[in-house]
Structures are given as C-alpha cells and as structure tokens.
Amino acid sequence: MSVETVAGNGRGAAARLGMIEVAERLFAERGVDGVSLREIGTQAGQRNTAAARYHFGSKEALVDAVFRHRMEPINARRLAYLDTLDQDGRGHDVRSLVEAFVHPLADTALGEPGNPSWYLRFCINAGLLEGIAVADLGREEWTRGVHIVRTRLLGLLDQVPQPLRADRWMLLAGYVGHALASRETFIQYGRAASLTPHPVFLSHLTDTAVALTTAPVSPETAAHLHQNRRTP
Known part of the structure; x- marks a missing residue:
C-alpha cells in the first residue's frame, strides 16, 4: 500500500469521525428529522456537500x-x-x-x-x-x-x-x-x-x-x- 493510499485512508477516517461527532450533537439538539446529511457534512468542515451521503449512504x-x-x-x-x-x-x-x-x-x-x-x-x-x-x-x-x-x-x-x-x-x-x-x-x-x-x-x-x-x-x-x- 502506497504512502498516498495510507494518507488518503487516514483522511477518510478522520472525515468520518468528524461527521459522526457532529451528527451526534445535531441529532441530540434537534432530533434526527431536524438535520440533513448536507448540514452535517458542512458543519464537519467538508467542502463536498454530499460527503455524509458518500461516507454513510443514508441517515x-x-x-x-x-x-x-x-x-x-x-x-x-x-x-x-x-x-x-x-x-x-x-x-x-x-x-x-x-x-x-x-x-x-x-x-x-x-x-x-x-x-x-x-x-x-x-x-x-x-x-x-x-x-x-x-x-x-x-x-x-x-x-x-x-x-x-x-x-x-x-x-x-x-x-x-x-x-x-x-x-x-x-x-x-x-x-x-x-x-x-x-x-x-x-x-x-x-x-x-x-x-x-x-x-x-x-x-x-x-x-x-x-x-x-x-x-x-x-x-x-x-x-x-x-x-x-x-x-x-
């Protein structure tokens, strides 16, 4: 496995963890139906507005x-x-x-x-x-x-x-x-x-x-x- 692949996997894992932590807070504050996947990705610092759907597939x-x-x-x-x-x-x-x-x-x-x-x-x-x-x-x-x-x-x-x-x-x-x-x-x-x-x-x-x-x-x-x- 190349250094670039390892780094990419590390960034992907960090992105997933960031969205998990943001989702926990937002779902706790406003309920599952009150938060979109797009907002979770944005608040987790993801430039791609479809990042949460890409990483998790569904709410x-x-x-x-x-x-x-x-x-x-x-x-x-x-x-x-x-x-x-x-x-x-x-x-x-x-x-x-x-x-x-x-x-x-x-x-x-x-x-x-x-x-x-x-x-x-x-x-x-x-x-x-x-x-x-x-x-x-x-x-x-x-x-x-x-x-x-x-x-x-x-x-x-x-x-x-x-x-x-x-x-x-x-x-x-x-x-x-x-x-x-x-x-x-x-x-x-x-x-x-x-x-x-x-x-x-x-x-x-x-x-x-x-x-x-x-x-x-x-x-x-x-x-x-x-x-x-x-x-x-």
Whole structure:
C-alpha cells in the first residue's frame, strides 16, 4: 500500500469521525428529522456537500455509525461487567443486571468531568428510528452486552405476564436513558455542582430502575390485559 493510499485512508477516517461527532450533537439538539446529511457534512468542515451521503449512504446508516462509535467501548465494559458478575455468581440477579445496564453507559458518557458527551440525548432522539441496530439488539457484536442483559432480565420476571415483559424492558430503558440524559444536560451547562454526587445518583437510579423492573402487576392491569388479550 502506497504512502498516498495510507494518507488518503487516514483522511477518510478522520472525515468520518468528524461527521459522526457532529451528527451526534445535531441529532441530540434537534432530533434526527431536524438535520440533513448536507448540514452535517458542512458543519464537519467538508467542502463536498454530499460527503455524509458518500461516507454513510443514508441517515439510518449514520445513526448506526454514531451508536457504534459510542457503544463499542460501552459494550466492552458491559461484557467485562457481566463476566465479573458470572464469576461472582450474580449473573442472574436483577439488581446486578440493572447495574450492568446502567453503569457502563453512565461511566462512558458521563465519566469525564467537564467533558460530557451528547450521546445520551442522541439516544433519546435516535433510539426509535426504524431500521437501526439498537432496534434489534441481536444484530451486531457491539449490542451483544445489552442483548444479554435484556434476555436475562426478562427471563427473571416470572411475576410479570409474558405479554408485558417486553414493555418492562422498554420502560426500563426509557427511564434510565432519560434520567442520564437529564444529568448529561445539567453537566454540560455548568450545573454539575447542584447535582447529587455521582456514586449516590447511580445507586439511587439503580434502586428505582429495579423497582420499575420488578413492580407487581396490579389487579387493574391484569383485568385490562385479560379484556384486551389477542385471540388467534
């Protein structure tokens, strides 16, 4: 491979990374539908107005690229966390699994004092976009950790009727995501001093997330479920 080719590949990788970082911020600020690929390329310093489409092909692929950029280190932390839990005999404990969901995400996105990411707010806006990897957690290696957590957690919810278990995961993920995104916003706008200390916040967030996950189904919900059950 020539020196020119290596340099070109390096410039291409730098251009991709720049657009990924700009896309994360703009999607976090204005939502996926509020930003064009052309604007992302321009704000990333690309003279070619079609640069983002050239590198990623579509907005969905760019969203996936942002998720992959952030989730690869999060996934590595989560898999290591799960390995430790398994070694300690806690790999199928509800609280431990909720911690395995919360801590790697919070530590990666909020772990650098004075340098919060835009990732958590990006997740809120981009997470439900159709056709992306996080909508199918078994699709990519970099979603394997969260796929394991989800599978194990849902398998422990014997007290929750089967039709409601997927909803429990969606409620858990939404609750944790919004709580962390709010904290990310406070940190970014210089209000970190007013926040609960980070270890206390994470433990309390885990407390409430476990309570949400394991909450008993009320007689009212059971009655509604019975009345609205699907028949073959």
